[in-house]
Amino acid sequence: MSGKGAPQLSVKNCQDLRVAVVAAQWHEKVMDGLVDGALRALHEIGIDEPTLLRVPGSWELPVAAKVLAGRGYDAVVALGVVIRGGTPHFDYVCQGVTQGLAQVAADTGVPIGFGVLTCDDEAQALDRAGLDGSAEDKGHEAVTAAVSTAVVLRSLSEPWH
Template sequence: MAGFGDPRMENVDASGLKLGIVGSRWHDELVDHMIERAKAAAEECGVTDVVVARVAGSVELPIVAQAMARKFDAVVALGVVIKGETDHFKYVCNSVTDGLTRVALDESTPVGHGVLTVMSLGQARDRAGLEDSVEDKGWQTTVAVLDAALALRELAKP
């Protein structure tokens, strides 16, 4: 968390859009909450068609995000990856980021990267939108991806 540069996303009117949310089951207490915050953000933005899917870990997020991107106007991917003592963290983070970016570009559908890549459980809790969190990545990622979907919709107009 840089602590500066936040675009201060406002809720958008995304009525009529369809949203897919995919979350990992690793660190399920945090991801469950992030999913609830994502659903709440979608509702606040007028989205009523929301489908949630769960996968084992963050590496599995891109493939389900791709399936969702083929059916929905926007997708939010949520997970938590905490650095351990090996390079596995780096490979997982790179794989997830590259995969989600590829899905968005290949499918021309906004895919929100709400995967927390942190050094500690405390950092994850600070970003998960809990009562005492500094950030709310479930909410912020959802509003950002809906905003991008609206921008694409506007660009598609003749």
């Protein structure tokens, strides 16, 4: 299981953070699970009014994340799914999206939660989508990681004692 060894993150004192979720539309059932998990995680930590933006596919996530990061959000969560097919398209999309989101985070200093599933088949994606019967909830995990990082970064601007 890919989630083995994941840290148990506890996110506190973050209700005032501005968080955006940008999600692809391809693979509706998987995406519904990822978005639901992300929104549930935000609600659990006290962020009840996040911005939710939908883009056509995973390829569009980096540009949308960059615009959101530039508009004062403390964290952006990118959600998508790319399922392997019979052509190299999978490799190009996965690499481009991953590098693009990493570049947005590095360029802007805004944590980007990586909730993009890169799976060999639909069954793997469903198992990670946070649906009933799924082994993992990657939408929830992406929010927790991004917001936790935003809290850490905010602490850098606070006076040290």
